[in-house]
Structure formats: structure tokens, C-alpha cells
Amino acid sequence: MTVRDTNVGDTKIRLETEKRELPNGLTLLAARKSSAPTVAMTCSFELNRLHEPEGKAGLAHMLGQTLDEGTAKHSSEDLAELVEGYGGHLSAGGNGATVQFAVEDVDVAADILAEVVRTPTFPEKELKRAQDLTIAEIQSDLDEPRTVASLAFRKMVYGDHPFGRPAKGDAESVSSLCREDLIGFHRTWCTAGNAVLVAVGDLETARLLDLLEHRFHDWQGTSPAYPEKPYPTDPSESVAQHIQQDKSQVQIFLGHRGIRRMDPDFYKLRVMDHILGSGPGFTSRIARKLRDEQGLCYAVGAGITGSAGREPGLFSAYIGTSPGQEQQAIDGFLAEMKRIREEPCTQQELEDVQAYLTGSFVWSLERNASLAGFLLRVERFGLGEDYLDRLPELIRAVTAQDVMESAHKHLHPDAYYLVTLGP
Amino acid sequence: MLSLIRPLGARPLPGLEIANSAGGKPLLRDVHHEVLDNGLRVFLIESHEVPVVSHWIWYTVGSRDERSGETGLSHFLEHMMFKGTADFPKGSIDAATARMGGHNNAMTSQDYTAYYFNLASDRWAEALKIEASRMTGCLLDPTEFESEKKVVIEELQMGEDEPWRPLWQAVESASYRIHPYHHPIIGWREELERLERDTMMDYYRRHYAPDRASLIVVGDVSPGMAMDQIRETLGKVPSSGVARAQVLQEEEQQGEQRLELAFPGQLARCAMAWHTCRTGERNDTVLDLASTLLSSGKTSRFYRGLIQGREIATLADVYNETRLDPGLFWVIAEGKPETKPEVLEAALLEELDRFVADGPSEEELARAKKQILNSFFFSLETVSSQAQRLGSAEVLAADGYKVLERYPEELRSIQGPEICEVLASYLRKSNRTVGWSLPKEATQ
Structure with missing residues (x-):
């Protein structure tokens, strides 16, 4: 168990965390939070x-829609009655499931999580309903x-790469999904070897880990290697598309492919983002100006870092503005992209953003579920158990020159994609 | 009371989420309450787990207080509160908040305007200085006024393009013919365009004063020291002595009202609203239970009946939106592409009728109570959700935050027959407004 008094910026927080590796390859993480x-x-x-097979767009999303629709032990209805009877919450998604309960019901919470991720049955009737609902939601x-x-x-931006399509898939691909697809997909990818478990709450970390270990120690299986797919080459010049719709505002997205979370320029770009367009309130250049x-x-x-994951995210600039003002907005985006690439930011801008990024981090750890998400990212990206201690230094080490150079390297104001939607 | 919070914010806001005991922790923490000499009502909750503080100031002014010709003023003024005061020039409030590693934002509803700062506990008192400055010292610079007016009109247009907002607005306006809840929080476009800076200054002077405000501070503070700091800052702002004006009350609705909007979209959406009661009345708690039973989770009546059972809707929700003056009980639903609007409407009404006739089972009722009480526990995870819950109860309920103290007991005491009786008294045909937003092609 690690108990550390961590300075997040200059806010001192006490964080009690513990990690346990099980013989079956499973990593368990826990943090105590007593608020x-x-x-x-x-x-x-x-x-x-x-991970979705050819022609099965939306399969990962459908897995999330159906994980909680029936297990070896409970029907869809029984499971809902169980969860809601305890006043708890169960949410499933394309990459797993989360339960949130009162701490006195922690055993039930752990039972339900284990049941849902290990033994879903994907009943035909529930699957059909989820497909119809997804098609309507599309x-x-x-x-x-x-x-x-x-x-x-x-x-x-992503073209025919799987990231170019909506997570939900399209009506045709969603209708084509069958129970065997889900069973196979679950068997292949929802394994002990491909999972990380995190528990956060008002209990000793050892007890939280015991609860998980008890339910997951005999879980077996490994998954195939992570599938890689090449991305289309970036455009050599800008490409624009207009979608005609009878609306009061024009929706504008401008940008291009972004970076991966483990890009060495990540922290430089994190600072760059906040100076350029991701700062709180109207502190960033784009919000102030436009x-x-x-x-x-x-x-x-x-911003470019918000969407960075294992796969490259997007650099995107967004605005909703009245018809007739589109060009002014686009010019504003491009001018600011060029400026941050060509001129170093002021020392004041740099220090303000560094103070914000280091000082505000504590807020993203306030909720149990968000702290769990943080611990998960630390594990997934191998950021290290001392990450929280190192984070302020990573941010403070960024210089004005770094901001300019990283912007120069990763922002492309001469070769971007532009979507406008409106009258 | 618990459900629908959709005030307009100064800037886009992610969805807002909004407590006996569990694990030895009570549903609600102790509230330290004082009223200062200048009329400012102060509420402090100690929570020392993390060294942070959520600081909220709630003014008893909202779109309800706007007269004809000045609609949208409350919300527009909220925007202007970030555009400069005598001590904090334009942009400096956001800049200072960011430098302190904090967050701020604001929101305007029909009944209140609220401003918050989330800050580390060693610097939260900065928020006091800022709020003291903008309680009476907002500049309302004429150039900034004109520039921000454009921003507000963009916000209004953004709402016009959303599938739900125009429908909600139309049903709300139709539901209130006399009461100022008739007009949108954001204002009527033409009135907004005509608004003048001096009108806003007059409005600001009329409504912003310590005796029209409640300060909520939740987090790592000690009440003694905090009260000293509050007295030194907000405590020194002079009171106005101007009470909130009375507004015309809505007369009983005399028959069902129906309306239809054409929306350039694909799906049909329905919003129905019935006049109900005020926040904090016993019936409000009954309606919280009813809305939970009808539409919260996969065991709810609407989910089982319409989404899982008949499979005719993509969503079907119920919101108990009570207010300072009698509010609305909302039923909203989105039909699947193949669902005929009349079929969906009939099905919604059938579910409601059956529920009113039979009432909830013992099991359903116990489940709904547990869900609501647990929401108090979940809200203890963040200092801001505790502050928000306390503040909104304080400004909306007749006896203020005390409503929260009696809420759990009241909730437990409510049984099936009372729910049926209360619902039957409100869900009359003559008391409802039914609105449809239909794909444009279907309306031509």
C-alpha cells in the first residue's frame, strides 16, 4: 500500500493507493476516498x-449496450431490479463496466461487476431490442x-480507418450483428489478460482489493495482440466540406489528425492547448478573441491533447456562429494557429497556464469514478506510481520555446480539414 | 425538486449532476447558518477530507423578476458580471481563478442567479473579494455591453438549433399565460436586441445587494475564521432594503392546450407539462417519488412499458420541475422513426393513467426511495454538489434549506395511495399542455 501526501500544484492531498497483480495476469488497483x-x-x-471485425462496425458499442442485459445468473430485468433495489448505478460501455453503490453495499457492487463482465449471455431478445434502439439513436x-x-x-480526418466511423456504427452494420458476434467478441477481448480493475471508495484499500480478488482470481484467458491499422496520409492542402442545413447558426470544425497520449510532446502541447483554445472561461487566445x-x-x-489516447486523437477548433461570420471565425482560428507556431507565448501566459494546470488537477480527482479513471490511465499508459508527484514538474518544465516548437510541429494551418454545417 | 436543472450558464457547461447515514456518515452534514447585519444569509458546511472549497453566491433574481420589455436581462447581466468591476477589470476574474487553479461559472434560472468558485482552501477567500466587488461595482461598460449582447444572441440561436429547447420553450410559454415564467430565461430576441445599458444598470441596482443573496461555502474551512473573512468583505456591502417584488400568479388552466412545431430533423419529440406546486411543499417530495418511479432506471414504468416493452420510444422521461411559484411536471419522449406521434402520446398517457389508478407496488416504492436517498450520498463526493443542493433549496423553498433536513423523513412517510391521489389531482387533461416537435416535412 502506498500512502502519499502529494502536492498537486501547491494543493496537498493525501492519497492512499494500492496495487495487486494476480497470478492470472490481472492488475487490481484501489484508492481510499473518505468524503x-x-x-x-x-x-x-x-x-x-x-478491434471490430470487417463489416461489424458498432460491435464494441453494442457490447456496451448488452453487457448488462442478462448474465448467467440474472435476466436483464432481474439485474436491473437488483442494482436499482440497492439504489446503485451500473453503466456499461464499449470498453467495460462501472458500478457505483453506497459503501455498505460494496459486496453486491463487486458481485454485479464480476457477473456483468465475466458472464454476460447476450440474450437474443435483448440484443434485438438494443439493435433497434441503437438504429433509432443513430x-x-x-x-x-x-x-x-x-x-x-x-x-x-480518419477516412476509411475505423476511427473515421461513428462508434455506434451505421444502420446496416448494426442490423447485421448477431448473438454469435457478441459472444465471440466478448470471449476474445474481455479476458483477464486484457482487463484492469479499479476500486475507489470509503474502505481500506486492502479490503477493496480483497473484494475484487475474490471475484476475479479464477478468471482466465488472454487476448490477441492489440490490432494496429494504418492511418491515411495527412492532406497536402486544405480540404473543405459544406453540409447544407436550415439552421440559425453555422457549425464549424477545423483541424486534422492529432497526437497519441504517449507522444513525447504531450505536456508541451497540453500547455499550448490552454494558451490557444482550451483554457477555462475566456482565458485562452481563441475564446478571448472570437x-x-x-x-x-x-x-x-x-485543442489537441484532450482526445489523445492510445490512438491519435484530433486537433480540432470548433465554433457555432451566425451565418455570414464563418470566414471571420475561420480566419481567427488560422491566425491564432499561425501565431502560436511562430511567436513564443509571453512568460505571463506560460506561468498562468502552468499554475492552472498544476493547481486545478485536484478537482479531477474529486469523484470516486473520476479518481478510478485517473488510476486506470496511469496504469494503461505506464505513467508510474509516482505520476501524481511528477506531474507538476512535467508541466512546469515546459518553456515558451517548447510551446512554439511543438505547435509548429503539430499544428498545420496550411493543410487542414474544414467542415461547415448550416444554411 | 431534485430533477430538472436547466438554467442557462455564462458558458457551456457539462451536464450538472446534482442525504440519515451510511458507513457512519449522515445524509447531510451540519450547516452553520448566520444572517449578517446587512441581510446576507451565510451557510457553511465543513468538509475537511480534501483541502478545497466550493463558494456559491445565490441572488434571488431571475427571469421571473423581469418586466415586459426587459426579458433576458437577468441572464445577460450574469454574463456582464465577468466583464469588469471597479477592482477587477475585464478578463481578470477568469484569469485570477485560473492562476489559482480553480474554476468558476454562473447560471441563471427563472428564480435565481448563482455564481460559483471552486478553489483550494488556502485561497478561497479571494472569491469573497471578487463577489464583494461585483455585488455593487460591476461596470457594465457600454462597449462590452454591445459586444456581449452579440454573444447572448449567439447563445439564443444555438438553442434554436437544438432539437429539444424550442419545444420546451413553446410548452412553457403556453403553460404560463400571465406569470413571468411565460418568457424565456434568455429573453425574447427583439427585446434583447433593443436592451439598453442603462436599463441593465437600473436592474442591477434594484436586484444585487447582500439582502437579496445567500452565500454557501462548503469545504475545508473553519466557521470562525470563515465568518471573520466574510464580515470583512461581503459583510461591508450596504443593504438595499428593496424586497423582491410580487409577480402575477398564474390562474388555473381551463382546458388542454396543444401546439406543434416544425423542426428540420428526422424524429418526432413530445413534451407535456402539467401545473403543479412550489419547491419544498410535501407534494414536491411526492412528485420526486413519482418521477423516479415513472422514469428513473431500467425498472421504471416508462422504460419497461415504452422502451423495453412496446419499443416505441428512444427515450421517455419525467421531470418534476418545481419552482418558487408553482412549477411543472414534465413528460418528454422521443419516438422511434417508425412510431406515429399519436401512438406514442396515447401510450404515454396510458402508462400515466395505469400508474395513477394502481399506484406503485411495495417493492417499486422501496426501490425509488432508496434511489433518491442514495443520490444524497453520491452528492457528498464533491463539495460543489453539496453547495449546489443547499443553495437551490435555500432560494427556492419557502422555509429555505430546512427543507433538506426534513426531506428524508418526509420521503419515507409517503405511501402509494398518497402518490396516486396527488398525481390524480395534477394530471388532469384540463391542466396540461401538449407540445410536439415534428419533422418539417411531416408538418407541411
Whole structure:
């Protein structure tokens, strides 16, 4: 067990964490958090659109929709009654499941998590219903102009790579899914070798780990190697697409492929993002200029690190603005992209962002589930048990020159994709 | 009371989530309450697990207080509160918050305007200085006023493009003919465009004062020291002595109202609203239970009946939105592409009728109570959700935050027959407004 008094920026927090490796290859993590009498437990698989077989777009999403729709022990209805009877929450997604319960019900919480991730049965009837519902939701998404523009942007950037399609898949691929697809997909990828388990709550870490170990020690299996797929080459010049829709505002996405989480420039770009377009309130250049000074919009932002994962994310700049103001907004994005690539930021900008990034981190660890997510990322990306101690230094080491050079390398104001949606 | 919070924010906000005992911890922590000489109501909750503080100030002003010709003022003014005061020039509040590793934001509802700062506990008192400055010293610079007006109009247009907002607004406006809840929080476009800076200054002076505000501080603070700091800052702002004005109350609705909107989209969406009661009344708690039973989770009536059973809707939800003055009980649903609107509407009403006739089973009722009480435990995970729950109860309920103290007991005392009786009294045809947003092609 590690108990550390960590300085997150200059906010001191006490974090009690513990890690246990089981003989079956499974990694268990736990943290004690005593602000509320609650507990959160997550089982996460390394699983995304890359793992879906040809023609089975949406399979990972459908796995999430059906993991909690019946297990070896409980029907869909019985499971819902069990969870809700305890006033708990169970959520499943394409890469695992999370339970949140009052701490007095922690045994039930752990039972349910184990049942759902280890023994789902994917009943035909529930699967059919989930397929129909997903197809309807795909239609519903099309009524959200920002979603439509964002999906079109993603398609432009990633092309035919699996990341170019919506996580839900399309009506045709979703209808083609059958029970065997889910059983096979689950058997292949939802294994002890491909999972990490995290528990956070108001209990000793050893007890949280015991609860998990008891339910997962006899879980077996390994998964095939992580599938890699090549990405399309980046464009040599800018490419634009307009989607005609009768709307009050024009939705604009401008950008290109981004970076992976383990890119060596990650922290430099994290600082760059906040100076450019991801800062809180109107502290970043783009929000200040386009919203605060020019009054072009309500919602605006830009960044490259927020979407960085194992796979490359996106650099995207977004704005919703009145028709007729599109060019001014686009010019504003490009001008700021060019400026941050060519001129060092001021020392004040740099120090302000460093103070924000180091000082505000504590807020992202407040909820059990968000602390669990943090521990999971530390494990997945091999950031090390002392990551929280090192984080402030990683941020503070970034110089104005680093910001400019990393922007120069990773932002492409001369070769980008542009989606506009509106009248 | 617990469910629908959709005030407008100064900037886009992720969805807001909004307690006897578990593991030895109570549903609600002790509240230290004082009223300062200038009328400011102060509420402190100690929570020392993490060295952070959530600081909220709630003003008893919202779109409810706007007169004809000045709709949208409360919300627009909330935006202007970030655009400069005598001591904090434009941009400096956000910049200072960020430098301190904190977050701030604000929100305007029909009944209140609230501003918050989440800060580390060694610097939270900065928030006191900022709020003291902008309680009476907001500049409302004329150039900034014109520039921010454009931002607010962009926000209004953003709402017009969303599939749900125009429908909610239309049903709400139709539900209230007389009461100022009739007009949107963001205002009528033409009135917004015509708004003048001096009108806003007058409004600001009328409504922003310590005797119109409640300060909520939750986190790693000691009440003695915190009270000293509060007296030194907000305690020195003079009171206005101007009480909140009365507004016209809605008369009883005399028959079902129906409306239809054409939306450039693919799916049909329905919103129905019935007039109900005020926040904090016993019936409010009954309606919290009813809405949980009807639409919370996979065991709920709507999920089992409409999404799982008949498979005619992608979503079907119930919100108990009580307010300072009688609020609305909302039923909203989105039909699947093949679902005919009349079929969905009939099915929604059938589920409601059956529920009102038979009431919940013992098991359903126990489950709903447990779900609601557990939500108090989950809200203890963050200092801001505790502050928000306390603050909204304080400004909305007749006897303020005390409503939270009696809530768990009241909830436990409610049985099936009372739920049926209360619902039957509200869910009358003549008391409802039914709105449909239909794909444009279908309405032509």
C-alpha cells in the first residue's frame, strides 16, 4: 500500500493507493476516498473500433449496450431490479463496466461487476431490442447539428480507418450483428489478460482489493495482440466540406489528425492547448478573441491533447456562429494557429497556464469514478506510481520555446480539414 | 425538486449532476447558518477530507423578476458580471481563478442567479473579494455591453438549433399565460436586441445587494475564521432594503392546450407539462417519488412499458420541475422513426393513467426511495454538489434549506395511495399542455 501526501500544484492531498497483480495476469488497483460513504468499481478492457471485425462496425458499442442485459445468473430485468433495489448505478460501455453503490453495499457492487463482465449471455431478445434502439439513436443523433458536423469532420480526418466511423456504427452494420458476434467478441477481448480493475471508495484499500480478488482470481484467458491499422496520409492542402442545413447558426470544425497520449510532446502541447483554445472561461487566445472581443459566438474552443489516447486523437477548433461570420471565425482560428507556431507565448501566459494546470488537477480527482479513471490511465499508459508527484514538474518544465516548437510541429494551418454545417 | 436543472450558464457547461447515514456518515452534514447585519444569509458546511472549497453566491433574481420589455436581462447581466468591476477589470476574474487553479461559472434560472468558485482552501477567500466587488461595482461598460449582447444572441440561436429547447420553450410559454415564467430565461430576441445599458444598470441596482443573496461555502474551512473573512468583505456591502417584488400568479388552466412545431430533423419529440406546486411543499417530495418511479432506471414504468416493452420510444422521461411559484411536471419522449406521434402520446398517457389508478407496488416504492436517498450520498463526493443542493433549496423553498433536513423523513412517510391521489389531482387533461416537435416535412 502506498500512502502519499502529494502536492498537486501547491494543493496537498493525501492519497492512499494500492496495487495487486494476480497470478492470472490481472492488475487490481484501489484508492481510499473518505468524503462520501460510496464506492465505485470499474473493469476496463483495451477495446475500441480497431478491434471490430470487417463489416461489424458498432460491435464494441453494442457490447456496451448488452453487457448488462442478462448474465448467467440474472435476466436483464432481474439485474436491473437488483442494482436499482440497492439504489446503485451500473453503466456499461464499449470498453467495460462501472458500478457505483453506497459503501455498505460494496459486496453486491463487486458481485454485479464480476457477473456483468465475466458472464454476460447476450440474450437474443435483448440484443434485438438494443439493435433497434441503437438504429433509432443513430437517427436521433442526426438531429443534432453539432454532432453531424463533428462526425463529418472525423470522417474527413480518419477516412476509411475505423476511427473515421461513428462508434455506434451505421444502420446496416448494426442490423447485421448477431448473438454469435457478441459472444465471440466478448470471449476474445474481455479476458483477464486484457482487463484492469479499479476500486475507489470509503474502505481500506486492502479490503477493496480483497473484494475484487475474490471475484476475479479464477478468471482466465488472454487476448490477441492489440490490432494496429494504418492511418491515411495527412492532406497536402486544405480540404473543405459544406453540409447544407436550415439552421440559425453555422457549425464549424477545423483541424486534422492529432497526437497519441504517449507522444513525447504531450505536456508541451497540453500547455499550448490552454494558451490557444482550451483554457477555462475566456482565458485562452481563441475564446478571448472570437467570443470576448468579437462577439462571434457562445461556444468556441480548440485543442489537441484532450482526445489523445492510445490512438491519435484530433486537433480540432470548433465554433457555432451566425451565418455570414464563418470566414471571420475561420480566419481567427488560422491566425491564432499561425501565431502560436511562430511567436513564443509571453512568460505571463506560460506561468498562468502552468499554475492552472498544476493547481486545478485536484478537482479531477474529486469523484470516486473520476479518481478510478485517473488510476486506470496511469496504469494503461505506464505513467508510474509516482505520476501524481511528477506531474507538476512535467508541466512546469515546459518553456515558451517548447510551446512554439511543438505547435509548429503539430499544428498545420496550411493543410487542414474544414467542415461547415448550416444554411 | 431534485430533477430538472436547466438554467442557462455564462458558458457551456457539462451536464450538472446534482442525504440519515451510511458507513457512519449522515445524509447531510451540519450547516452553520448566520444572517449578517446587512441581510446576507451565510451557510457553511465543513468538509475537511480534501483541502478545497466550493463558494456559491445565490441572488434571488431571475427571469421571473423581469418586466415586459426587459426579458433576458437577468441572464445577460450574469454574463456582464465577468466583464469588469471597479477592482477587477475585464478578463481578470477568469484569469485570477485560473492562476489559482480553480474554476468558476454562473447560471441563471427563472428564480435565481448563482455564481460559483471552486478553489483550494488556502485561497478561497479571494472569491469573497471578487463577489464583494461585483455585488455593487460591476461596470457594465457600454462597449462590452454591445459586444456581449452579440454573444447572448449567439447563445439564443444555438438553442434554436437544438432539437429539444424550442419545444420546451413553446410548452412553457403556453403553460404560463400571465406569470413571468411565460418568457424565456434568455429573453425574447427583439427585446434583447433593443436592451439598453442603462436599463441593465437600473436592474442591477434594484436586484444585487447582500439582502437579496445567500452565500454557501462548503469545504475545508473553519466557521470562525470563515465568518471573520466574510464580515470583512461581503459583510461591508450596504443593504438595499428593496424586497423582491410580487409577480402575477398564474390562474388555473381551463382546458388542454396543444401546439406543434416544425423542426428540420428526422424524429418526432413530445413534451407535456402539467401545473403543479412550489419547491419544498410535501407534494414536491411526492412528485420526486413519482418521477423516479415513472422514469428513473431500467425498472421504471416508462422504460419497461415504452422502451423495453412496446419499443416505441428512444427515450421517455419525467421531470418534476418545481419552482418558487408553482412549477411543472414534465413528460418528454422521443419516438422511434417508425412510431406515429399519436401512438406514442396515447401510450404515454396510458402508462400515466395505469400508474395513477394502481399506484406503485411495495417493492417499486422501496426501490425509488432508496434511489433518491442514495443520490444524497453520491452528492457528498464533491463539495460543489453539496453547495449546489443547499443553495437551490435555500432560494427556492419557502422555509429555505430546512427543507433538506426534513426531506428524508418526509420521503419515507409517503405511501402509494398518497402518490396516486396527488398525481390524480395534477394530471388532469384540463391542466396540461401538449407540445410536439415534428419533422418539417411531416408538418407541411
